[in-house]
Amino acid sequence: MARPRIVVLGGAGDMGYRAVKELVASKEAEVVVADFRIDRARKLAAELNPPPEVQFVDANSRQSLLQALEGATVAVNCIGPFYRYADKVLPAVIAAGVDYVDICDDDDATVKLLSFDGLARKRGVTAVIGMGWTPGISNLLARRGADRLDEVTDIDITWVGSTADSEGQAVIAHVIHAITRDVPIYREGEWVNAPAMSGVKEVDFPPPIGRVKAYYTGHPEPVTIPRFIDGVQNVTLRGYLLPDDIQSLSRGLVDLDLVSTEKKVNAMVGLLQPMLPLLSRMGTTAAPAISGLRVDVSGFKNGQPARYSFVTEDTMDRLTGIPPAVTALLLANGEFRQPGVVAPEGGLPVEAILARLAARDIEIEEV
Numbered sequence: 006m007a008r009p010r011i012v013v014l015g016g017a018g019d020m021g022y023r024a025v026k027e028l029v030a031s032k033e034a035e036v037v038v039a040d041f042r043i044d045r046a047r048k049l050a051a052e053l054n055p056p057p058e059v060q061f062v063d064a065n066s067r068q069s070l071l072q073a074l075e076g077a078t079v080a081v082n083c084i085g086p087f088y089r090y091a092d093k094v095l096p097a098v099i100a101a102g103v104d105y106v107d108i109c110d111d112d113d114a115t116v117k118l119l120s121f122d123g124l125a126r127k128r129g130v131t132a133v134i135g136m137g138w139t140p141g142i143s144n145l146l147a148r149r150g151a152d153r154l155d156e157v158t159d160i161d162i163t164w165v166g167s168t169a170d171s172e173g174q175a176v177i178a179h180v181i182h183a184i185t186r187d188v189p190i191y192r193e194g195e196w197v198n199a200p201a202m203s204g205v206k207e208v209d210f211p212p213p214i215g216r217v218k219a220y221y222t223g224h225p226e227p228v229t230i231p232r233f234i235d236g237v238q239n240v241t242l243r244g245y246l247l248p249d250d251i252q253s254l255s256r257g258l259v260d261l262d263l264v265s266t267e268k269k270v271n272a273m274v275g276l277l278q279p280m281l282p283l284l285s286r287m288g289t290t291a292a293p294a295i296s297g298l299r300v301d302v303s304g305f306k307n308g309q310p311a312r313y314s315f316v317t318e319d320t321m322d323r324l325t326g327i328p329p330a331v332t333a334l335l336l337a338n339g340e341f342r343q344p345g346v347v348a349p350e351g352g353l354p355v356e357a358i359l360a361r362l363a364a365r366d367i368e369i370e371e372v
Contacts, residue, residue, distance in 0.1 A: 015083035018040070038060070039073040073324060080109070105130065106136050138296070164245070184259070
């Protein structure tokens with residue numbers, strides 16, 4: 006019997022390479038690194054044993070995507086930023102009849118992806134969206150907490166990302182997109198928009214991160230969680246960048262109108278990328294090369310108020326790249342099937358996935 010074939014789109018990128026490494030190490034599937042940067046993809050493949058197949062792919066070309074997907078069992082989409090590419094990639098994957106998992110971290114792109122649910126069902130394609138760090142692990146922990154309660158009322162999610170923990174242009178573009186506009190939150194049973202970088206709240210993390218003053222950012226969790234977790238009344242997503250002084254720079258970019266158009270964002274991404282090593286040392290304390298996630302789930306159990314809180318800290322590439330690899334193997338091996346577009350909290354085997362992440366040293370602490 007032929008082994009499943011998993012194509013990682015954007016597999017040579019900052020997050021995609023980690024998914025590729027996990028899939029190759031598993032020896033459970035044939036792996037294809039599909040990327041626009043073919044030389045970078047070949048370099049990555051040469052470092053792995055056995056070396057995966059390499060293919061060129063252009064996310065702007067449906068024909069290129071279909072060629073890369075030929076013979077695939079599962080596609081893992083790591084091509085970012087997702088607000089530019091997600092709704093180009095998923096329709097091609099559905100047309101190819103291939104199961105799908107991505108790490109989409111943009112709220113507006115997520116709304117577009119959910120609109121393909123009917124088409125995916127019709128084609129019998131299981132499409133798991135937002136299966137990375139945040140969203141991804143965050144959604145699984147939201148479901149874990151909700152399942153422990155008789156009634157869930159509030160889910161508060163906070164991420165902390167370090168400028169010393171990533172160097173990709175897509176990550177920079179995503180962060181700018183997340184902090185420069187009105188973003189969705191779910192309040193008292195309704196979706197409302199709030200200005201990014203408002204809603205400041207002190208949130209505690211274990212060392213080396215510690216306490217941060219996090220603020221609203223644009224992410225998919227407030228979009229998907231109310232759709233898949235019944236009864237929740239409030240879902241908020243806050244973020245924070247390390248080092249601390251980077252917040253002033255972020256606000257300055259907005260106040261000075263330096264990131265208000267796509268052209269300006271592209272220029273700023275090009276300017277900021279080579280400066281990341283310097284930015285990570287802004288202020289008196291250098292940023293640790295580590296990122297974090299906290300999920301607080303509140304409600305009632307046995308008639309009494311109750312709350313479950315979960316924290317994890319690791320490097321961004323591991324937190325983001327390992328979950329889609331684990332999920333892709335579930336899909337490839339037939340361990341999960343749910344035709345349509347689904348978020349992680351919408352039916353995936355939560356504890357089984359978290360156990361596989363723990364086996365790869367992604368530790369979840371209950372606080």
